Amino acid sequence: MAPCALTHQKIIMKHIAILGFAVGLLSLTACKKEDPQVVTFEDVLLTHMDEIESQSIGDYTLSIYSSNELIVGYNELNFLLKDADGEFVTDYTMHAHPMMEMGMMMHTTPHGHTEMIEGEYGLYMTDYVFIMPSTAGTWSLEVTVEVDDESVVYDFVLDVIEPEEARMISFMSKTGSEEKYFAALVGAENFGVGENDFEIAIYQRESMMSFPAVTDLTVEIEPWMPTMEHGSPNNVNPVHTMNGHYAGVANFTMTGFWQLKLTIKNADGEIVEEDLAFDITL
Amino acid sequence: MCSQVFLQIDTLEEVVINGERADHTTYDRGQTDVATTEQTAERDPQLNLVCRGAYAQEVIYRGLSGAQVATLVDGMRIYGACTDKMDPVTSYVDRSNLSVLQSDQTASIGFHALNFKLEKGEFGVERRWKSGVFSSYQINNAQRRIGANAVYESKDFWWLASASHTEANNYVAGSGQKIRYTQFTKQNLYSASGWRRGKHEFTATGIVDRAYDIGYAGLPMDVSSATAVITKLEHKTSLGKWKNLNSVYFNDVAHVMDDTKRDSVFMHMDMPGCSTTLGYHGQLQRVWNQWILDVDFELVRNRRFAEMTMYPVNEVEMYMQTWSVSVREMTTLNPTLKYFPNDRWKFEIVPAIAYYNDQVKEEFGQKQFEVLGYDLTKGTTSLSKSLALTSEYNLNKWGSAFTFAAGDRAPELSERFGFYLYNNQDGFDYMGNPLLSNEQFARINWSNGLKFEKHRVTWSKYVYFFDNYIFGVHNQVLWQMTPGGNGVKEYQNVGSAFIAGSELEVSLFEQGLVPTQITVAYRYGEGENVGYLPQMMPLEVKLFNKAKWKGFDFGLTNVYSLRYTRASQAFGEQNVPAYWMMNAAVSRKLTLKKSSLDIEIAGSNLLDNYYTTHLNWNGIPQMGRNVSLSLKWNFGAIE
Numbered sequence: 001m002a003p004c005a006l007t008h009q010k011i012i013m014k015h016i017a018i019l020g021f022a023v024g025l026l027s028l029t030a031c032k033k034e035d036p037q038v039v040t041f042e043d044v045l046l047t048h049m050d051e052i053e054s055q056s057i058g059d060y061t062l063s064i065y066s067s068n069e070l071i072v073g074y075n076e077l078n079f080l081l082k083d084a085d086g087e088f089v090t091d092y093t094m095h096a097h098p099m100m101e102m103g104m105m106m107h108t109t110p111h112g113h114t115e116m117i118e119g120e121y122g123l124y125m126t127d128y129v130f131i132m133p134s135t136a137g138t139w140s141l142e143v144t145v146e147v148d149d150e151s152v153v154y155d156f157v158l159d160v161i162e163p164e165e166a167r168m169i170s171f172m173s174k175t176g177s178e179e180k181y182f183a184a185l186v187g188a189e190n191f192g193v194g195e196n197d198f199e200i201a202i203y204q205r206e207s208m209m210s211f212p213a214v215t216d217l218t219v220e221i222e223p224w225m226p227t228m229e230h231g232s233p234n235n236v237n238p239v240h241t242m243n244g245h246y247a248g249v250a251n252f253t254m255t256g257f258w259q260l261k262l263t264i265k266n267a268d269g270e271i272v273e274e275d276l277a278f279d280i281t282l
Numbered sequence: 283m284c285s286q287v288f289l290q291i292d293t294l295e296e297v298v299i300n301g302e303r304a305d306h307t308t309y310d311r312g313q314t315d316v317a318t319t320e321q322t323a324e325r326d327p328q329l330n331l332v333c334r335g336a337y338a339q340e341v342i343y344r345g346l347s348g349a350q351v352a353t354l355v356d357g358m359r360i361y362g363a364c365t366d367k368m369d370p371v372t373s374y375v376d377r378s379n380l381s382v383l384q385s386d387q388t389a390s391i392g393f394h395a396l397n398f399k400l401e402k403g404e405f406g407v408e409r410r411w412k413s414g415v416f417s418s419y420q421i422n423n424a425q426r427r428i429g430a431n432a433v434y435e436s437k438d439f440w441w442l443a444s445a446s447h448t449e450a451n452n453y454v455a456g457s458g459q460k461i462r463y464t465q466f467t468k469q470n471l472y473s474a475s476g477w478r479r480g481k482h483e484f485t486a487t488g489i490v491d492r493a494y495d496i497g498y499a500g501l502p503m504d505v506s507s508a509t510a511v512i513t514k515l516e517h518k519t520s521l522g523k524w525k526n527l528n529s530v531y532f533n534d535v536a537h538v539m540d541d542t543k544r545d546s547v548f549m550h551m552d553m554p555g556c557s558t559t560l561g562y563h564g565q566l567q568r569v570w571n572q573w574i575l576d577v578d579f580e581l582v583r584n585r586r587f588a589e590m591t592m593y594p595v596n597e598v599e600m601y602m603q604t605w606s607v608s609v610r611e612m613t614t615l616n617p618t619l620k621y622f623p624n625d626r627w628k629f630e631i632v633p634a635i636a637y638y639n640d641q642v643k644e645e646f647g648q649k650q651f652e653v654l655g656y657d658l659t660k661g662t663t664s665l666s667k668s669l670a671l672t673s674e675y676n677l678n679k680w681g682s683a684f685t686f687a688a689g690d691r692a693p694e695l696s697e698r699f700g701f702y703l704y705n706n707q708d709g710f711d712y713m714g715n716p717l718l719s720n721e722q723f724a725r726i727n728w729s730n731g732l733k734f735e736k737h738r739v740t741w742s743k744y745v746y747f748f749d750n751y752i753f754g755v756h757n758q759v760l761w762q763m764t765p766g767g768n769g770v771k772e773y774q775n776v777g778s779a780f781i782a783g784s785e786l787e788v789s790l791f792e793q794g795l796v797p798t799q800i801t802v803a804y805r806y807g808e809g810e811n812v813g814y815l816p817q818m819m820p821l822e823v824k825l826f827n828k829a830k831w832k833g834f835d836f837g838l839t840n841v842y843s844l845r846y847t848r849a850s851q852a853f854g855e856q857n858v859p860a861y862w863m864m865n866a867a868v869s870r871k872l873t874l875k876k877s878s879l880d881i882e883i884a885g886s887n888l889l890d891n892y893y894t895t896h897l898n899w900n901g902i903p904q905m906g907r908n909v910s911l912s913l914k915w916n917f918g919a920i921e
Contacts, residue, residue: 193602194649227549227594230761234655251653253702253763256592256600281598 041088041121042080049078053156059084062094062143062154070160072133073167074184074201078117079124081145090122092147098128098158102137110182110203110211112243129184129201129211131170133162165279175270180205181214183262185278186245191252192282198238198250202264213244216267223250224259224277255282319377319398326385327785327801329396330819332897335498336423336453336464336905338373338508342897343385343394344744345781345805345817349694350721352392356400356487357529358514359580359612363537363557364505365588365604365696365703368498372398374491374510374535376470378416378429378444387670392691393723393746400487403433403440405478410435411918416446418912422905423464425450427912441475452497455903456892463497463504463543483518497543500899501706503553506540527565534558548765549595555588555605576618584610586695590702602763606647608699611639630672638664638692642699650701654760656716658699664692666720679734685727690720690750697752697773702763705754707899708854709768712754719775722749738789745782750775753812753852779809781818799826806848816853817897820844820860839865846896856901861893863904880914 045065052070054063065078079096081089098109112127130139139158144151168184186199198221203211217240223232238248252258262276320339323329332340332347343351353371354360362369375398384397413432419425429446449467454460474487489512496505514531539553561582568575588605614636621629641661642648648658668689675682693715696703700714729742754771762769783805790798801824807815825840841863849855867884890907898904 192649193646193653195652225600227597228592228600228763228765230763232653233760234653253650253653254600254602255598257594257597 045078045080053158055154055156057152057154060089060145060147060152062145062152064141064156068189070130070158071163071167072130072160073163074186075128075130077126077128077141079114079126079143081122081147088121089147090119092122092145094124094143094145096126096141096143098130099140099142100132100137101140105208106137107208108211110184110201110213110244112213127186127201129168129182129203130158130160131168131182131211132160134158134160135162165281167278169276169278171273171276173266173272174274175266175272179272181264181272182211183264183276185260188278188280191250191280193252193255195234196250196252198236198248198260199245200238200262201243201245203244215240215242215244217246217272218265218269219246219248220263220265221248221250222261223252223280224261225254225256226259227257252280252282257281317377319372319375319380322377323372323383323396326383327787327803327822327824328385330817330895330897332370332817332899333895333902333904334368334500334899335466335496335902336450336461337466337468337493337496337498338369340367340370341372341396342817343396344746344783345807345815345819346393346746347817349691349697350393352395354395354397355489355512355533356514357397357563358512358531358533359559359561359582359584360510360512360533360535361557361559361584361586361695363535363555363586363588364508364539365553365555365700366501366539366705368501368505368539369508369535369537371535373493373508374512375400375489376444376446376448376468376472376491378431378446379470379472379489387685387687387725387727393689393725400472400474400489401442401444402474402485402487403435403442403476405437405440405476406435407437409437412916413918414914414916416912416914418910420450420908420910422908423450423453425910438478439476441473443473444470445472446470453905453908456887456890456906457903458906459903461499461903463499466493466496468493481520485516485518486514487516488513499902502544502547503539503541503551504543506538506542508535508537510535521566523568525565525567527563527567529563531561531563532559550593552591552593553588553604555586557584557586559584572622574618574620574622576620578614578616578618580612580614580616582610582612582614584612584695602701603644603647603650604701604703605696605699606642606650606701607644608640608642608647608695610695613637626676628672628674628676630670630674632668632670632672632687634668634670634689636666636692638666640664640695640698647699647701651699651716654713658716662698662716664720666690666692679732681731681733683727683729685725687727688722688724690722692720693718693752693773700773702770704764704767705771705854708754708771708852709766710754710756710771710854711763711767711769713757713760713770713772715773718752718773719750721752721775723747736790736792736794738787738792740787742785743782744784746780748779748781748809749777751777751779751809751812753809755811776812777810779807779812779815781805781807781815783818796827796829798828800824801826812850812852814848814850816850816855818848819896820846820848833870835867835869837865837867841865843895849896855896858894858896858898858901861891861895862889863891863893864888877915877917880912880916882912883909884912885909 049065049067051063052066061082063080081092083089100107109131110129114124114126117123117125139160141156141158143154170182173179182203184201186201202214204214205211219238232251232253235251236249238246241247258280260278260280263274264272266272320331320341323341324331328344330342360371379400380398381401382399386395411434415430417428427448431444433442447469452460452464469492471490476485492509494507498504512533516529518527535557537555541547564579566577586605587607589603592600616634618632639661642658651658670687672685698714698716700712703712705712724747727744731740752773753776755774757770757772760770786802788800804821805818807818809815821844823842827838829836843861845860846858849857865886869882872879886908894901894903
């Protein structure tokens with residue numbers, strides 16, 4: 001029995017500034033002890049994340065970090081750029097474009113905005129909801145970096161796996177329209193017994209090249225233990241925060257096999273989906 | 283107790299249990315040698331037994347139970363390790379360990395204290411050895427018991443030890459129906475010793491008790507093992523004119539439930555629990571001419587943990603902590619001042635104060651409660667206080683005692699931090715409530731007595747008033763956890779409640795040919811938002827007769843109970859028909875050259891009536907007709 005998720009990687013991700021502080025603190029202690037080993041920002045980052053890809057073009061090396069393996073579902077990708085001396089580049093902009101190539105057809109995938117989240121080290125973050133695994137084709141990520149008035153284009157191939165329990169579910173609207181939705185759990189890896197921040201990101205397919213966030217839905221959640229036929233108390237239905245993300249509270253009273261049941265209604269109050277359930281094994 | 287010329291009306295009552303003593307026991311109120319500790323306690327009309335099976339009956343006082351009554355073993359705090367109350371602490375001692383049950387109205391914790399005192403040796407003038415071997419057999423459930431004891435006493439040292447093994451099969455009820463899951467096996471080892479050096483006296487006591495394969499007919503689960511280790515070191519001395527006692531004790535209880543013997547279970551579960559208590563008890567006593575002052579001080583730390591793992595087929599196991607690591611630290615101060623202005627009057631004043639610090643220490647448990655909206659990362663402290671005033675008046679043949687007491691009690695750890703504790707009687711999962719307030723009480727007790735040369739009558743009337751009465755209230759929002767259960771109840775302060783009752787004890791022809799005792803008892807209880815309070819006995823009459831004839835001792839017990847019509851539905855009780863139960867025993871002591879032999883034949887429920895009591899869980903029937911034979915062979919110096 002692992003007493004619930006104590007390492008809240010998500011929190012670290014969200015408050016990555018703390019990392020910077022930690023670096024400072026660690027180097028400070030290192031100095032005091034006159035320890036020759038200097039703890040770098042990258043070292044701290046690597047205690048929480050893995051480098052999943054890295055490419056060098058010309059003087060610049062772009063590395064991608066993620067705290068998890070890339071899955072069909074919600075992922076946060078972090079980017080760091082280093083120059084020829086191995087120093088972090090901070091004054092650059094980047095633009096990333098994911099694409100699924102399946103032979104005859106190709107499509108992109110829902111994603112958020114690319115944001116600089118730690119200016120001191122030039123750390124960018126973008127969230128992606130991959131809607132299928134790499135076994136269906138090839139996931140590529142084209143990253144264009146503008147640095148020193150030059151434009152460098154990196155082309156990564158990403159390996160996206162299907163998680164044991166689905167973290168993204170797609171469905172057709174039940175209102176009769178032909179809308180296709182994609183709902184992905186955010187931070188489900190941190191779920192444990194107790195009160196949990198629940199977050200879900202919902203997108204719609206407009207075209208193969210456009211999956212905009214849906215911001216005007218009503219989402220109801222019910223954690224359910226099918227084997228025992230009971231739920232849990234004091235859950236808070238998620239409400240829209242920004243960019244198609246809905247945040248609420250999901251409670252789990254014990255470990256075991258749970259289902260997170262969702263009912264989604266559109267702005268008119270019509271039921272878009274009501275049989276949605278994410279399996280959650282705690 | 284105080285002066286013997288007084289009538290036995292006191293805030294402290296005693297029931298002699300008499301252990302498995304080498305000396306012969308006469309049939310006081312029909313007590314037989316095969317009776318358990320609990321059955322012996324039940325001779326007191328204030329005490330009743332809650333039965334969940336044939337083993338580990340819970341002794342309750344005037345319908346009060348749980349945290350309302352402090353059950354002590356030789357002054358030690360000890361707490362059961364079962365979240366479902368299957369192991370009242372009396373189940374961790376054997377009759378052979380005990381001497382006397384003290385029933386104390388003016389306890390510092392809860393509203394009453396039951397203290398099961400352990401058998402001790404004495405410092406004698408001469409060196410002497412006593413020993414005995416005992417064995418008994420009961421026909422109904424093939425219960426066999428075997429044991430031995432030994433006592434060594436000398437001027438400055440004594441030592442005693444006893445060991446027993448008891449094993450029983452399922453019993454048969456009055457209908458002839460075998461009641462499954464009423465079997466048990468129990469083993470008990472007890473040793474104590476005392477040294478004396480100048481004005482210092484040291485006593486060490488230790489019990490190892492282990493019961494296993496215990497059936498609980500009234501519950502959906504049994505117990506695979508219930509084990510306790512109970513130890514105490516005591517020092518007595520005098521400090522000037524003060525008598526001083528200091529003791530430190532430690533006890534550890536482990537309880538493992540078992541559903542593997544049941545025909546069908548929804549899902550296999552493991553439910554172990556443990557409870558560890560470390561305590562200090564200090565006492566100072568001083569006697570002046572007309573005054574006695576007793577000051578008791580305690581420091582106690584109890585740690586409990588119980589968990590539940592469920593094993594669904596083809597799925598991951600499910601886990602929760604029904605008592606997450608919960609710790610109660612308790613400090614109590616309890617002085618008793620008695621004043622005897624003259625032969626007629628006696629006054630007693632007992633103020634008491636207790637301070638508690640309760641906390642769930644494990645993060646997992648704190649998280650479980652987070653779901654319910656409680657923050658348990660910090661501890662909860664509470665203070666309980668009480669004051670009892672007693673006056674007693676004795677004049678010639680009659681006496682009267684009046685007690686007024688008021689105070690409160692802090693919620694118990696289960697009431698605060700229990701997490702989905704399934705109660706099979708009402709079918710609800712019980713949730714602790716960390717925000718419970720203390721339960722307040724006020725009590726008036728009035729006893730009158732009349733004593734003649736051969737006859738004696740005592741009549742007690744009492745009433746308890748409660749406020750913030752703690753009771754489980756159906757919470758419609760929470761999901762039940764137990765499959766097939768009725769829902770979830772949360773402990774709450776429900777409002778006011780009261781209990782009123784009366785006990786009449788008549789003793790006739792003492793020292794005569796056929797001494798007879800009659801006890802009549804009745805209680806009534808009602809509460810705001812509760813209805814009838816649970817565990818309030820209907821009118822019950824007990825008749826005890828004994829006789830001596832040519833070296834034979836005869837005992838006869840008749841119990842008549844009216845039907846129980848005030849079942850607390852909120853507690854899951856059932857109404858119960860009236861019943862009549864008859865027990866009888868005959869015994870004889872044979873004196874041999876260097877030893878003596880006690881032989882007893884006893885019969886219980888001789889009419890083979892099929893009956894249940896209001897306190898039997900889910901109406902499980904009591905044992906039908908039973909006949910037992912017991913033998914005790916005593917060696918060594920006998921008085």
